[in-house]
Amino acid sequence: MTEPLPDNLLIDETSPAPLKFLQISTVDLTPYCFFRNWFRYLGDEGYQVTLATTVVQFRQELEATGAVVVHIPMARGINPVMDFISLVRLWRFMKKEKFHMVQTYTTKAGFIGRLAARLAGVPVIFHNILEPPHNSTKNPLLRAFYIWMERLAGTWAHHLFTTTSPNLREILDKKLAPPDKITAIPEGLMLEKYDRVRVNPEEKRRELGISPDDVFILTVARLETPKGHTYLMEASAKLLRKRQDLHFICVGKGNLRQQLEHKAEALGIANRFRYMGFRYDHLEIIRSCDLFVLPSLWEGQGVAIMEAMALKKPVVACKVGGVVDVIDEGVTGLMVPPRDPGALAEAIEEILTDTRKMEEMGRAGYARIRDSFDEAKFNETRLKKVREVYQRVTEKR
Numbered sequence: 001m002t003e004p005l006p007d008n009l010l011i012d013e014t015s016p017a018p019l020k021f022l023q024i025s026t027v028d029l030t031p032y033c034f035f036r037n038w039f040r041y042l043g044d045e046g047y048q049v050t051l052a053t054t055v056v057q058f059r060q061e062l063e064a065t066g067a068v069v070v071h072i073p074m075a076r077g078i079n080p081v082m083d084f085i086s087l088v089r090l091w092r093f094m095k096k097e098k099f100h101m102v103q104t105y106t107t108k109a110g111f112i113g114r115l116a117a118r119l120a121g122v123p124v125i126f127h128n129i130l131e132p133p134h135n136s137t138k139n140p141l142l143r144a145f146y147i148w149m150e151r152l153a154g155t156w157a158h159h160l161f162t163t164t165s166p167n168l169r170e171i172l173d174k175k176l177a178p179p180d181k182i183t184a185i186p187e188g189l190m191l192e193k194y195d196r197v198r199v200n201p202e203e204k205r206r207e208l209g210i211s212p213d214d215v216f217i218l219t220v221a222r223l224e225t226p227k228g229h230t231y232l233m234e235a236s237a238k239l240l241r242k243r244q245d246l247h248f249i250c251v252g253k254g255n256l257r258q259q260l261e262h263k264a265e266a267l268g269i270a271n272r273f274r275y276m277g278f279r280y281d282h283l284e285i286i287r288s289c290d291l292f293v294l295p296s297l298w299e300g301q302g303v304a305i306m307e308a309m310a311l312k313k314p315v316v317a318c319k320v321g322g323v324v325d326v327i328d329e330g331v332t333g334l335m336v337p338p339r340d341p342g343a344l345a346e347a348i349e350e351i352l353t354d355t356r357k358m359e360e361m362g363r364a365g366y367a368r369i370r371d372s373f374d375e376a377k378f379n380e381t382r383l384k385k386v387r388e389v390y391q392r393v394t395e396k397r
Contacts, residue, residue, distance in 0.1 A: 018048035022099040022122075023067070024090070024113035025053045026074045026106045029222065029253075032058040034187065034303060035105070037375070039065040041383065050097070052090060053109075057278075074108055087112050094120035102126070104157075107133040111149060114156040124394055127157045130300035131321055132170045136226060150176045159393045161386075163187050163301045164322025183389050185382055186325065187301050188375035194310035197283045204288040208276070214247040215352060218289035220282050220304045221296070223254025223275070228295035228318065230263060234341035235295075237267045239349060248273040249289075251282050286311045291351060291358070297338045299323050306373060309333075309365030314358045316347045326373075332365035 021042060025031045031039070031051060042049045043066035051062060055071040062069050072089050075082045094102070094116060103126040104113035110127045117125045134146040151174075154160065160182045162168055168184040171177055202212060210216050217236075221227035229250060236248050250260075250273075257275055264270040279285060286292060292308035294317040301322035305315050309326070315333035317323050327333045334351060336343040351358055375382070 018046055019101065020097060020099045021047040021049050022094065022097070022102045022117075023049060023051045024102065024104045024109045025051070026076055026109040027054045028056050028058040028062060028069075030106055032061055036062065036065050037190065039067045043067070050099070052093065052113075074112065076108060083108075083112060087116050090116035091120050094122055100124065103128065105130065107136075107150075111153045114153050118156040124390075125157045126393075127153070127160050129160055129162045129167065129171060129176070131298055132167060132174065132176065134174065135170070135298040135321070147174050147176070150174075154181075158396075159183065159389055161185055161389075164325045166322055166324060167300065183385070185385055186322075186373065187303060187306075188373045188378060188382065189303075189306055189310050189369060190376060191310055191370055191374040192376060194283065194307065197287050197311060199284040199287050201288040204284055208249060208285070208288075209274075210247045210249075214245050215291070216289045217246060217248045217291045217293055217348065218251065218286060218308075219248075219293050219295070220251045220286065220307075221294060222252045223250070223256045223260060225256065226297050226299075227252075227254075228297050228338065229256070229260050231339055231341045231344060232293060232295040233260070233264055233267055233269065233273055235345035235348065236273050237269050238341065238345040240269055240272055242349075244272075246272060249285070250275045251277070251279050251285060253278040283307065283311065286313060289313060291316065291348065293317070293344070293348065294323075295338070295344055296320055296323070302326050305333075306369055309362075310369045312362035312366045314351055314361035315365065316344065316351060318344075326368075328364065328368055332361055332368050 031053065039049050049067040050070060051067045052070045052072045054073045055069060059069050072086060074086045090113060099122055101124045102113065102117040102122045104110040105128045114125055114127055133150055134143040137143055154177050160177045162171060162182065162184050163186050165184060168182065171182055172179060205216060219232060223229060239246055261275055264273045286308050292313045292315045294302060294305050296318050299321040302317060305317050305323065305326055308315050309332055315327060317327060317333065317335055318338040319335040320338050323335065327335055329335055334347040336347045
């Protein structure tokens, strides 16, 4: 049975006790990268925030936001046995803690978390669709299955959030949610944080083993199929046959690292295309590169691209998902079709031929983030929109 709601689910001075708000993500990397500021905001507003996730390495950083971090393992891929165990653990946890609200992120946590919340009788359930899950495959049967599953899970939530206009159109087109049950609110960056990044590029390159004469091309993304590393490697092999002054580095962790490193060796580019794992200094590395590339096969909004632009770097990315809302084509960077190493190589080569244009793109990218995505300027508007959704949904409950 659904737990009774407090009179007002938005904190104010008269609230008798903190409202318990559970956040759920499949692994801790996602909230570490994208939601720490959100957790701090919720805490500042008076919510008692708890995060349930697979804790891998970011417990300390996430707890620094004021959130309570609880380790509940969840598989990223389809794993019926572990998925059922995760569902039961989440259900028991919710029944014990009696949360007033639940908000889920990522596809797997979104499905299991919404179902557990519904079974546990949580009064209000939200879900964030960062990228429609059916875009993760070209298989028509699997796409249809994902669409059906997301429609089903959509009935367990009271409202959905997404980040970009392409995502919103896709969600409505596939009838994953009715128009009155979905709100698009773009992600932003605290530009001040990026302005504070100080590094000597020559020293950082030396630390990374990059010659001062090399052109440093960087990507920052988890080492998983959706990020398209294999296509970037094939593009780099084409480029390295023409010129030997290019050095590619991939920052990020993931279960494909060994496979990708073997592919680099097979292509004969291992000495020029290196994987460096997760780095806490990734912003300093971005500041030190010449060009940032993100070859994703699908993407929510492309926060890594936004970070590179905030650090005044030209970008090349695939024209997928919300990337089109971020890059101003030909002004802040170039976009190419996904899964096309030839087009990717041509775009990289085009940018590298004009140093002045690269500098102009970097400045234009910074201006784009400043004008359209700086949280310091637009955060109150965005937060007001979220608060309005919370209020509208809870009043109906």
